[in-house]
Amino acid sequence: MKTIIIMLIAIGVNYSTVKIKQSPFIQLDRATTYYCNESQCDNDPFTTADGSVIDPVKLKNKEIRWCALSRDLIWDEYRQGIHAEGFRGLFEFGDTIMVLSKTCPQINGMWTVHDTMNKRYTNSIDFLIDPVNNKPKLGVCEDVKILKPNYTAYGYSDLKQNKDE
Secondary structure (H helix, E strand, C coil), rough: CHHHHHHHCCCCCCEEEHHCCCCEEEEECEEEEEECCCCCCCCCCCCEEEEHHHHHHHHHHCCCCCEEEEECCCCCCCHHCCCCCCCCEEEECEEEEEEEECCCHHCCCCEEEECCCCCCCCCEEEEECCCCCCCCCCECCCCCCEEECCCCCCCCCHHHHHHHH
16 A cells, blocks of 8 residues: 555555455355254254254245355454454354355345354355255355445445545
């Protein structure tokens, strides 16, 4: 950044008028799916990290769209006191997030954060799906973006207001 400012000063540009626009999205490293069973969760697979109970009928009928985020993306003051790392992110349990992917359109849309991933994962999302009603299969998707908090999901009104500045 210092180099850019020095270059702008050297060529006579007033750097105070140069605006760098940040993206409203967070590019994730990976997106996967998980099932609520003991091999992929813990000994109580129908209870999420925030204490919500998964209704298997609603999950099978795709009436709920819940996800787990890696610990670096979740903000949780209680867990900050227990764990040395993580839980200092932008999202809280219960937040509804907008997910976008070009290669995996079946995950596009709104998802609610109710769970957290194993500590070995960072900058990642895991979608809770029914093991039977899971067509098409996701696998590992690497072009996933999630909308940062405080942006409107479809209209991007905060972006439109800042566009003319």
